[in-house]
Amino acid sequence: MATTSTSTGSQLAFTKFRASEKLRTLAQNPFDLTKKGNLTPDRIDKYIQEACGYKLMYATDRITDEVIEALTGLATEAQVIEKMKAMQSGSIMNKIEGFPSEERSVMHTAMRDFFENPHTSKIAKEATEAERVELDKLKAFLKKVDSENRFTDLIMIGIGGSNLGPEAAYRALHFLQKPERNAHFVSNVDPDETARVLDEVDMKNTLVLVVSKSGSTLETKTNYEFMRRKFEEAGLDPQKHFISMTGKGSPLDDSSKFLECFYSWDFIGGRYCTTAMYGAVLLSFTLGFESFWKFLRGANAMDKVALNPNIHENMPLMLAMLSIWDHNFLGAPTIALIPYCSALGRFPAHIQQLAMESNGKHIDRHGIRVDFETGMIFWGEPGTNAQHSFYQLIHQGTPIIPLEFIGFKESQYGDDTIIDGTTNQEKLLGNMFAQSIALATGKTDDNPNKQFEGNRPSRIIFGEQLTPFAMGALFSLYENRVAFEGFTWDINSFDQEGVQLGKVLANRVISSFKSLRDTGKPEGSFPLGDAYLRHLDF
Known part of the structure; x- marks a missing residue:
């Protein structure tokens, strides 16, 4: 059986913080949103903060000033602002003390630090300048692509974060797409997905972007080779159609096989990669570099907000503390992310990976098994469709599921109409605001089937x-x-060590598949895997 250290290095500080003890006491009698006079217009006006053009509206969370004060104390005891400053400055944050680990800086914020008040630390500045070199290379490449005018489509081959984040951003900003600049995505090693995408494009007018930092990721390597053969079978030279985003010196860093090679580094994790070259190539090709630059500016602006020590002026910190209140003290295991914006249809999947791969951990940074809940389960779908899907359980089911709504005052295309006195966008927002109220206040009724208990917490990012x-x-x-x-x-x-074990075992099963093809029988070194292969026949 695998074991973890029982060292007393950190003594699981989270459960021992004074603020944690205070929050456990407050959680025994949380604010009652259903009580008449508790959820008021004044409360809605009070619990709002703004940053980077967004309002965080959290009056329908089960919080009070006393709870916020205790959450502020928790953040202070955990030294989260100091850790954020250290991360953005390039300190080695990706590590487990006393055990072999990646021992890396975490520098995704440096990939967009081109604007006001950039970081002055040597490591952060060097990372930003290295990214600037790649962006200049990208601008030159795009200028050539535009002048030749032969590519109308881009197929992005990636997996996990190198697929989910860039795809979510592309679909969210599709309304700005340049004429005849379409994107397609291949991630799974599912031959049907590749066949479908190839059926959608004219290969002679198609670029293929292969994304893998190591150049050896199983899914990406397999799909790359598959796609390369398809181009060769069509009489096309892959070198004139394929570009790569990879680490220097990887198998994908090969100018004899790729029209252009763009670089990233070990300090950029896949799930944090969209503002790095992973997203830069895709978004600049389809939307234009200026749109991507504005995307970077927005991300950088919120990075600066995250450094503010005042929780009432630090929206990422407030959002984190509200989730911890719901999760660790009120006992909610999951959170539903519901954008009332169809353009954000793939955003919940991206955040699902971002949150669950990042914080789905059972040891602390000292290798000690934690005695509290860590990452929440994230999931969601766009509203209002979600209302006709799973809201029944959220309103009247037994689990308490907090919600995070995302909405916008204006639509993207501006093409709307007034029907029955209101626009579609107003109807969309009306539903979002109403759900927040209904979940909070509930409804009493003599008929138990029509009774809503309320006290379902939610917040709105508007x-x-x-x-x-x-x-x-x-x-x-x-x-x-x-x-x-x-x-x-x-x-x-x-x-993300939790991703690795499955990869290792998958390679063993794949070896058995190869043996079965070559010799007519499984390899024999992995009996459990071979047991599944015996059931391939029907």
């Missing part, structure tokens, strides 16, 4: 319009929120 700047700020808001949660729990939010 912006004016989903622009590139707003999208960048939203990405950064969640990235920094997730980091603050990890800092509070004193876990390493920047590795």
Whole structure:
């Protein structure tokens, strides 16, 4: 059986903080949102903060001033602002003390630190300048692509964060897409996905972006080779169509096979990669470099907000502390992320990976098994469709599921109409605001089937319009929120060992598949895997 250290290095500080003890006491009798006179217009006006064009509205959380004060104390005891400053300055934050680990800086914020008041630390400045070199290379490449005018489509081959984040951003900003600049995505090693995408494009007018830092990721390597063969079968030279985003010196860093090679570094994790070259190539090709630059500016602006020591002026920190209140003290295991904006249809999947891969950890940064809950389960779908899907359980089911709504005052296209006295956008927002109220207050009824218990906490992240700047700020808001949660729990939010075991065992099963093809029988070194292969026949 695998074991973890029982060293007393950190003594699981989270459970021992004075603020944690205070919050446990407050959680025994949380604010009652259903009580008449508790949820008022004044309360809604009171519990709001603004940053980067967003309002965080949290009056429908089960909080009071006393709770916020205790959460502020928790953040102070956990030294989360100091840790955020250290992360953004390039300190080695991706590590487990006393055990072999990645021992890396975490520098995704440096990939967008081109604007006002950049970081002055040597490590952060060097990372930003290295990224600037790649962006200049990208601008030159795009100028050539534009002048030749032969590419109309881009297929992005990646997996996990190198797929989910860039795809979410692309779909969110699709309204700005340049004419005849389409993007397609291949992630799974599912041949049907590749066949479908190839069926959607004219290969002679298609770029293929292969994304893998190591150049050896199983899914990406396999899909790259598959796609390369398809181009060769079509009589096309892959070198004139394929570009890569990889680490220097990797198998994908090969100018004989790629039209251009762009670089990233070990200090950029996949789930934090969208503002780095992973997203830069895709978004600049489809939306234009200026739109990508505005995306970076929004992310950088929210990074600066995350450094503010005042929780009432630090939206990522407030969001993190509200989640910790719901999760660690009120006992909610999951959170539903519901954008009332169809353009954010893939955003919940991105945040699901960002949050759960980052904070799904059972040891702290000293290798000690934690005695409290860490990462929440994130999931969600866009509203109002979600209302007709799973809201029944949220309103009247037995589990308490907090919600985070995301909405915008204005639509992206501006093409709307008045029907029955209101626009579609007003109807969309009307539903979002009403759900927040209904979940909080509930409804009494003599018929138990029509009774709603209420006290379902929620909060709203509300912006004016989903622009590139707003999208960048939203990405950064969640990235920094997730980091603050990890800092509070004193876990390493920047590795993903839980992904590795499945990869290792998958390679053993794949070897058995190869043996079965070559010799007619499984390899025999992995009996459990071979047992599954015996059931391939029907």
